Amino acid sequence: MNKLKLDHIGLNAANKGEALVLAQTFCQLLGCCIDEKPASVYAGPSIEVMAGGGRGTKGHLGFATEDLQGTIGEFKARGISFDESSGKYTSEGKLRLIYLKDELAGFAIHLMEK
Numbered sequence: 001m002n003k004l005k006l007d008h009i010g011l012n013a014a015n016k017g018e019a020l021v022l023a024q025t026f027c028q029l030l031g032c033c034i035d036e037k038p039a040s041v042y043a044g045p046s047i048e049v050m051a052g053g054g055r056g057t058k059g060h061l062g063f064a065t066e067d068l069q070g071t072i073g074e075f076k077a078r079g080i081s082f083d084e085s086s087g088k089y090t091s092e093g094k095l096r097l098i099y100l101k102d103e104l105a106g107f108a109i110h111l112m113e114k
Contacts, residue, residue: 002071007112010040010048010060019051055086055099056108068095068113075100075111086110 013019023034023041032044040050054060065071072082081101088097097112 002065002067002074004063004065004071004111006061007064007114008042008046008048008062010050010054010056010062010108012050012053012056012059014053016041016051019049023047023049054108055110056103056106058106060099060108060110061104063109063111064114065111066114068098068111071111072098 011022013022019041020034020036023043026032026043026047026049027034030044030047035042039052040048040054042048048062050059076082083099083101086097086099087095090096095113097110100109100111103109
């Protein structure tokens with residue numbers, strides 16, 4: 001079985017301003033730096049605050065794997081479904097991220113290759 005590692009936690013904010021405030025609060029707590037992205041603000045490497053909402057009722061959990069296609073195959077063999085429309089691809093056309101179809105405890109779950 002491919003190893004999965006929790007890479008980051010995504011939290012939903014209503015807008016960019018709220019995302020910045022929440023990320024700044026986490027940075028004060030954790031002693032880390034803010035990293036602004038187009039759709040989100042990171043508080044350090046493991047807390048992503050989505051500006052304008054995001055997937056999942058409460059947010060999302062991002063899991064990293066070294067073999068995304070292999071992990072997807074293993075999950076599908078166990079009856080776990082994916083939201084195929086959520087796939088994100090590299091410029092070369094390789095799948096780099098995909099969400100599971102169902103939420104878990106209010107969190108969307110995505111797998112990504114790292």
